[in-house]
Amino acid sequence: MFKELNPLLHSELRLGVMSILISVESADFTYIRKQTGTTAGNLSVQIEKLKEAGYIDVTKTFKGKMPCTTCKITNKGIEAFQQYIDALQSYLHPGQHKKEG
Amino acid sequence: MENVEMQDRPLNEQESLALIAKMIQNTQHRLERNAGLSRLVWGYITVITTIAVWIAFRLSDNYYWNYLWFLIPVTGIPYLLLRKRQPKEVRTYVDKVISYIWIVLGSTGFLLSVLSIFSVMWSFPILFIIILIMGMGSILTGLVTEFKAAIICGIIAMVIGAINYLTNAFDIKMLTFALAFIVMDVIPGHIVNYRAKKRCSKN
Numbered sequence: 001m002f003k004e005l006n007p008l009l010h011s012e013l014r015l016g017v018m019s020i021l022i023s024v025e026s027a028d029f030t031y032i033r034k035q036t037g038t039t040a041g042n043l044s045v046q047i048e049k050l051k052e053a054g055y056i057d058v059t060k061t062f063k064g065k066m067p068c069t070t071c072k073i074t075n076k077g078i079e080a081f082q083q084y085i086d087a088l089q090s091y092l093h094p095g096q097h098k099k100e101g
Numbered sequence: 102m103e104n105v106e107m108q109d110r111p112l113n114e115q116e117s118l119a120l121i122a123k124m125i126q127n128t129q130h131r132l133e134r135n136a137g138l139s140r141l142v143w144g145y146i147t148v149i150t151t152i153a154v155w156i157a158f159r160l161s162d163n164y165y166w167n168y169l170w171f172l173i174p175v176t177g178i179p180y181l182l183l184r185k186r187q188p189k190e191v192r193t194y195v196d197k198v199i200s201y202i203w204i205v206l207g208s209t210g211f212l213l214s215v216l217s218i219f220s221v222m223w224s225f226p227i228l229f230i231i232i233l234i235m236g237m238g239s240i241l242t243g244l245v246t247e248f249k250a251a252i253i254c255g256i257i258a259m260v261i262g263a264i265n266y267l268t269n270a271f272d273i274k275m276l277t278f279a280l281a282f283i284v285m286d287v288i289p290g291h292i293v294n295y296r297a298k299k300r301c302s303k304n
Contacts, residue, residue, distance in 0.1 A: 019124035
């Protein structure tokens with residue numbers, strides 16, 4: 001049985017952001033933008049969506065005189081990411097999941 | 102690694118897995134420019150202070166020259182505060198572990214040094230103990246970050262520490278102390294910076 005893929009994570013940019021944040025304690029906006037190669041405007045919109053879903057925490061501080069936005073994955077975000085990986089595996093190895101189920 | 106602009110578009114299952122793997126790999130293999138700066142700052146401050154204390158004692162035998170050791174925290178702590186005001190772009194769990202290792206070892210070293218200077222633990226071979234504590238830090242950092250040079254340099258520094266303990270000559274004690282910090286901080290610091298510079302200019 002195929003599991004449903006979380007539509008919020010099943011987008012290239014949002015999945016990219018979550019994949020970065022799952023492997024670090026925190027990352028700032030500039031770093032995420034460099035890694036995803038996207039525009040600041042587009043990234044802001046996607047970060048806001050992840051924040052609204054409770055998947056990430058966003059903290060705004062200052063780095064010297066420059067504003068700095070730091071993102072950190074939440075427990076809810078980690079859980080959603082794990083469920084997404086689990087669902088992906090049900091598509092890639094359907095037989096294995098049938099046996100387990 | 103080249104970054105293609107990501108869009109708000111759905112992916113197929115293979116693309117999703119490939120993207121996750123790529124993002125995690127990019128972040129884990131990141132090496133920032135000047136990544137060895139902390140080692141260099143603490144290493145050079147300690148070496149310069151040691152030489153200053155040594156020269157001072159050679160000029161006149163006054164116990165109060167030991168207060169010169171406080172030059173290490175006096176010059177090192179402002180560096181830490183400055184660094185805290187400019188946080189890194191990304192902080193990994195490895196960064197967090199390394200930071201905790203150095204907070205614990207640094208505080209222990211500082212406490213023992215203060216006790217030693219104020220004669221509470223006069224009989225303690227403080228220079229040897231500091232080399233051991235900082236050598237442990239270097240080896241642990243090397244193990245956590247898989248940086249062989251730091252492990253080897255930490256071990257060599259501990260051997261220098263043993264010489265420091267076994268000798269009674271003041272000059273050799275001071276010079277081996279400075280040498281240990283060159284080996285476990287200055288050399289690995291320059292190696293890390295060289296590697297980071299090479300990697301950053303490639304990208």
